[in-house]
Structures are given as C-alpha cells and as structure tokens.
Amino acid sequence: MQKDKLIKKYDKQVRNYEKNRNNPTLAKWRRELLRDIKGNVLEVGVGAGANFAFYNKNNVHITGVDFSPEMIKSATKEADLYQLETQFLLKNVEELEFEPDSFDHIVSTLSLCSYQDPVRVLTKFNEWCRKDGSIRLLEHGISSNRFLSFTQKTADPILTKISGCHWNRDMLELVNAANIQIERVERYWSDIVYMIWAKPSL
Numbered sequence: 749m750q751k752d753k754l755i756k757k758y759d760k761q762v763r764n765y766e767k768n769r770n771n772p773t774l775a776k777w778r779r780e781l782l783r784d785i786k787g788n789v790l791e792v793g794v795g796a797g798a799n800f801a802f803y804n805k806n807n808v809h810i811t812g813v814d815f816s817p818e819m820i821k822s823a824t825k826e827a828d829l830y831q832l833e834t835q836f837l838l839k840n841v842e843e844l845e846f847e848p849d850s851f852d853h854i855v856s857t858l859s860l861c862s863y864q865d866p867v868r869v870l871t872k873f874n875e876w877c878r879k880d881g882s883i884r885l886l887e888h889g890i891s892s893n894r895f896l897s898f899t900q901k902t903a904d905p906i907l908t909k910i911s912g913c914h915w916n917r918d919m920l921e922l923v924n925a926a927n928i929q930i931e932r933v934e935r936y937w938s939d940i941v942y943m944i945w946a947k948p949s950l
C-alpha cells in the first residue's frame with residue numbers, strides 16, 4: 749500500500765487505538781514486556797501511546813516515532829498524562845537514521861506487521877541499540893495452528909487493505925533473519941501473539 753494511503757488509514761484509526769489502551773489482555777502483556785525498562789528508549793510505531801501507562805516515569809526518556817500525525821497528537825497527550833519525558837518524531841520508521849548505540853532499549857508493539865521491509869527495520873535495531881541493552885517486541889503474526897495460518901495467509905491481502913497491516917508474518921523468522929539474539933519468547937492465542945525479549949547482535 750502507498751505510504752500516503754497508509755498514513756491516512758492509521759490517522760482514521762486513532763480513536764480505536766485510544767480505546768485499545770484499555771484492553772485488559774493487551775495491558776497485561778504490555779506491563780510484562782516493559783516493567784524493567786530504564787533509560788533511553790526508542791519506541792517505533794508508537795501509535796496512541798498505549799504503552800505509556802507501563803513505563804516507570806522516573807527512569808525513562810522515550811523517543812516515539814510514528815508517521816501518522818493523529819497518532820502522534822494522541823501519544824503526546826498520553827505522555828503528558830503520565831508525565832513522561834518524551835520526544836516525538838513524525839517520520840517513516842523505514843527511513844530513520846540514528847547514531848550507533850543511541851538507545852538502551854528499543855520497543856515495538858504491533859508495528860512490525862506494517863512495514864514493507866520489517867527485516868531491514870529490525871536490522872537497524874542492532875545498530876541503534878547498545879550492546880548491553882534490549883529489544884522488546886509484542887507482535888501479532890502467523891499462528892502455529894494449521895487452520896488459522898491457512899486463513900491468515902489466504903485473507904492477508906484483504907486484511908491488509910482493511911487494517912493496513914499484514915497478518916501472515918512469522919515474527920520469529922523475521923527476528924532471526926535480522927540476526928537479533930532472542931533470549932525469551934512467549935506465545936498466546938494459538939501462537940498468533942509473539943512476545944519477544946532479545947538483544948542486539950554482537
């Protein structure tokens with residue numbers, strides 16, 4: 749999908765993502781993923797700031813990136829609510845550049861499904877994340893259930909048209925292809941949900 753179209757699609761979905769902040773299951777996973785994070789954090793595809801409630805506000809500085817102006821507006825309000833130290837960049841994640849070792853942690857929740865080249869984005873994480881830092885992912889992707897994965901593959905073109913994101917990606921395969929070192933994985937909902945704790949490649 750063309751970038752401008754995708755941005756409009758996400759702009760229009762901002763109210764849904766604001767409501768989604770209160771989803772109790774997602775909230776549980778977000779809390780678990782982020783609870784020990786401290787320092788300089790890059791959050792890509794930050795959306796409406798659904799993770800902000802789960803950071804320790806005294807210990808983090810968050811750089812939130814998103815190409816949707818409506819999402820950035822909403823995330824800015826959410827950051828104020830939680831008194832978080834933040835800076836926001838209205839940019840395409842696939843075109844981002846940072847100095848090596850710029851961040852202690854890199855967080856992506858439900859964003860790898862959207863990128864045209866997710867392996868390229870993940871490969872950049874290796875460079876931007878300090879070697880003693882971490883990469884934290886909460887993503888949806890292909891199920892291990894044969895019936896569900898068949899449906900996900902078959903319906904992917906139409907689902908992408910509707911939601912702007914892909915439903916057939918194997919997140920472990922992508923992370924491995926980027927040479928990121930996986931330390932822990934949890935899977936839920938017939939393995940559609942992937943929680944990944946990882947380190948950048950050495």
Ligand SMILES: C[S@@+](CC[C@H](N)C(=O)[O-])C[C@H]1O[C@@H](n2cnc3c(N)ncnc32)[C@H](O)[C@@H]1O
Nearest residue numbers: 758793794795798814815816840841857858862
């Ligand atoms: C499915 S939403 C997830 C939002 C949030 N991370 C969450 O957990 O609720 C994906 C977000 O990534 C953003 N996004 C998708 N592709 C992007 C890109 N190439 N550059 C910047 N932002 C992008 C969208 O605008 C949207 O806000």
